[in-house]
Amino acid sequence: MDKNVKAQETQPLKDRVNNRSRRINSLAFREFIGSGWGERKDPPPTPSPAKEYLPQRYQKLGAHFRGERLVIPAGNYKVRSNDCDYRFRAHSAFAHLTGLGGELEPDAALVLEPLTDKEGTPLDNSPADTQSFTHRGIIFFRPQAPRSSEEFYSDSTYGEFWVGPRMTLTQMEAVTGLQARPLDTLPDQLAKDAGLVQLRVIRNVDSCVQAAVEKVRQEAGLVTGEDAKAIDEKLEEAASVLRLQKDDAEIKELQQAVAITKRGFEDMIRVLPRATGHRRGERVIEGAFGARAREEGNGLGYDTIAASGNHANTLHWIDNDGQVREGDLILIDAGVEADSLYTADITRTLPVNGKFTPVQAKVYNAVLDACEAGLAQANKPGCRFKDVHDAAVATLVKHLDSWGLLPVSAEQTLSEDGGEYRRWMPHGVSHHLGLDVHDCAQAARDMYMDAPLEPGMCFTIEPGLYFHQDDELLPEELRGIGVRIEDDVLVEKDGSVRRLSEDIPRTIEDVEAWMTRVQAG
Structure with a gap:
């Protein structure tokens, strides 16, 4: 059998959409394309108009879920045909709770982390608890990759050569006022105090984020799968109700x-x-x-x-x-x-x-x-x-x-x-x-x-x-x-x-x- 035919038969279908392109992977090329770049001349980040309103939005939403970790995914690119995607549009709850509009940030997730009292235990659901702010926001996303990385020039979905630069962690914090962390650290945040802190996630937005939540739930002995559906839907409902009255x-x-x-x-x-x-x-x-x-x-x-x-x-x-x-x-x-x-x-x-x-x-x-x-x-x-x-x-x-x-x-x-x-x-x-x-x-x-x-x-x-x-x-x-x-x-x-x-x-x-x-x- 011809070796090219054999290669095609063993190549997964999902990888064949790239067969129209020639990839150059020589060390010389990688070193050359990653060198000789000057300092980026990005304009200073413009704070989101919603930045100062986010704490009040968290206060209203968090009052229903004291002591619980809330996960609001942005969503992913949706394939239009083969290797072409629709323009990205974030889930509305994510946009509302981060102030990020435009076409920012695919695959990101907002975690509303429960605040704790002086003894370090999660706030409970007691009506007597009068603390105003129950949660702080942490945004997890793909920060700007260095120009020495392969992603920079070869990744047509996220690479700067293809779709332009993403924000740095510092820029994201300036825009949103939230603490910003790399997306690959999200599982560690979800697993923090696993079993002591209830997890809720808005479902059917990002399968990877949802799977990460499920993994933590299983390992911590929390309710999972369809049994957790009602818990998660309460968060989705509350995030929707939150928008009934606009600020x-x-x-x-x-x-x-x-x-x-x-x-x-x-x-x-x-x-x-x-x-x-x-x-x-x-x-x-x-x-x-x-x-x-x-x-x-x-x-x-x-x-x-x-x-x-x-x-x-x-x-x-x-x-x-x-x-x-x-x-x-x-x-x-x-x-x-x-x-x-x-x-x-x-x-x-x-x-x-x-x-x-x-x-x-x-x-x-x-x-x-x-x-x-x-x-x-x-x-x-x-x-x-x-x-x-x-x-x-x-x-x-x-x-x-x-x-x-x-x-x-x-x-x-x-x-x-x-x-x-x-x-x-x-x-x-x-x-x-x-x-x-x-x-x-x-x-x-x-x-x-x-x-x-x-x-x-x-x-x-x-x-x-x-x-x-x-x-x-x-x-x-x-x-x-x-x-x-x-x-x-x-x-x-x-x-x-x-x-x-x-x-x-x-x-x-x-x-x-x-x-x-x-x-x-």
């Missing part, structure tokens, strides 16, 4: 994301004339927004919906491969993710030619009325999260009833035995917003839908009406019209609720004037 640093990032998103909408308005002449006009719109998102932010907070005409009636239309026709409405649902990873979530429904027809205006104003009703409800004392939805839907039902579309009374359709209105408004009106476009998703119902609005909560108000072109229960003039209006709102410290997206026009008069002004240049 000032988070609110600032959300406001910036909204501001960039407004500029992205104006970019889309500018290209509308070109989109109407393109076979995939919706992608012309999508592309304009995507450019702004990458120029000024980290990228898109979620896939842009640019749904023209009847496509607006598909709630999550992200194919964006249709034409944009004169006289149609185009529903655009888009949000920029800032470098901090906080995202906006805005929807506007625009007339392609800059002017609403009377029928379009009728549907649009009904949805706008529902937006106002939701905001007015949110400003009432004692409002619960789900009350915003109910107020907006009741307003839409009033319009549907006045147009003679409902097969039953307004009261009946809003009852538990009804629901017919959902043919034209099938989704929820609100969701929490933050590091995830649907933030705090692990919060239990009593902390989410049934909870009263509290200062720092940021959420959307997004009613809509969707009239499919083949819906024979509708008058013909309404068929093919889909309208959604979505704003991002914040509960202020005094309990009042304001739109973060107030500067993005929403009334018919303001939208038409806005489009005219933007397209005029």
